[in-house]
Amino acid sequence: MKLPKKKYEITKVEKSKNYKNEPIVYIIVKLTNKSKEKENIFSSLVEGCTIQQDTGDTTEDLPSAYIDEEKSPYKNQIKMSHKDLKPGKTVEAALALQLVDENSPLIFEFVNGEYEEIGTETIDINNGSAINETNSISSSSSSEKKITASSTKKEKKSNKNRKKSSNKKKSSKKKSIFDNQTPPETGNADLDSKISELSQQYDELTKRANAFAKDPSSFTEDAKLQFLQDESTTIATFNEVTEQLDTLDNDDTSSKSMKVLIYIQNKNSDLLEAVSKLPEE
Structure with a gap:
């Protein structure tokens, strides 16, 4: 998925267990910083991307899993997520998420700065293959996939608007929703x-x-x-x-x-x- 400030490429998903023997999933991402400033890698992995599971009756967001990093098979990728990524550089990092169900597919939903959906991807959690045929997929093996969700016209329009307002970005950056100290309200x-x-x-x-x-x-x-x-x-x-x-x-x-x-x-x-x-x- 090519986003305004980053390229987000899911290369592998793998089920596992945490130290409490609870089901978790590792999501390995090849991340590229397309901005002109260094970006926190973990924040780049989760901001603008919601990861859910469809259990049939419900669709539920997956919380982060608490793991023993030193014993994780993806220790290096997990530790990489705690660092900052320089402009133009690419790294492989990982997320560890708590599973709601051990067999239900993963749903990735990407949004832009205006919270408009710009792409989705549904992945079979058991073999890492994409279920949604509307997205572009290139595979490297049965257990490891390179999955790139297709962009929509909304993303192209958003990128065009960003180029026009590039001079205003530096002064308005701190107004991002991510910097708010007061939680957004729902009206409930x-x-x-x-x-x-x-x-x-x-x-x-x-x-x-x-x-x-x-x-x-x-x-x-x-x-x-x-x-x-x-x-x-x-x-x-x-x-x-x-x-x-x-x-x-x-x-x-x-x-x-x-x-x-x-x-x-x-x-x-x-x-x-x-x-x-x-x-x-």
Whole structure:
């Protein structure tokens, strides 16, 4: 998928288990930074891309999986995702996501800066092959695929508009949804309250993880246990929010839901980056 600031090429998907023996999936991505500034790799992997599973009755967003990086078969690619990518450079990085179902296909939905859909790809989780025939696919083996989703006219129009306003980008960059400290609102009071609660949980966990990284001696067994418990609570809140977002199905709320999901993904990115710096056992 060629996006305005990056090229996003899914090269492999592989099912696995985390340290709790829960089903997860590794998504290996060849990422190219097309912008003129360095970009955080993990943020580039998740921003503008929603990854879901269609279980037949529901379509659910996949949360990030918490894994032991040192024991991961994709340790190098996972560690690469914590770094920054220079302009014009290409790397191979990986995402580890919690699976909702061990056999349901993965659905990748890409959006532009205006949250308009510019491409989708549905992938068979068992063999990595693309199901959606409307996208361009070049395969290298039965278990490893190079999958490139097709761009739409919306993306071309978006790229054209970006060229015209290139001089304005530097001054407006900080106005991105990803930099907002206040969560986007959906108009549903109960859901907005839950989203705000989730945002605070992410911020608190990220703050504590950064503090542990600065002072490893404070990362005691009791502190670690409490952190993992609070982390589980945050994941539970995340699942509640995504379930409620799925009930907002009209055009107006769908756009708002996408903004919330991208906002949450960014919060999760901050947390995972902080967790990656925690003292090793």
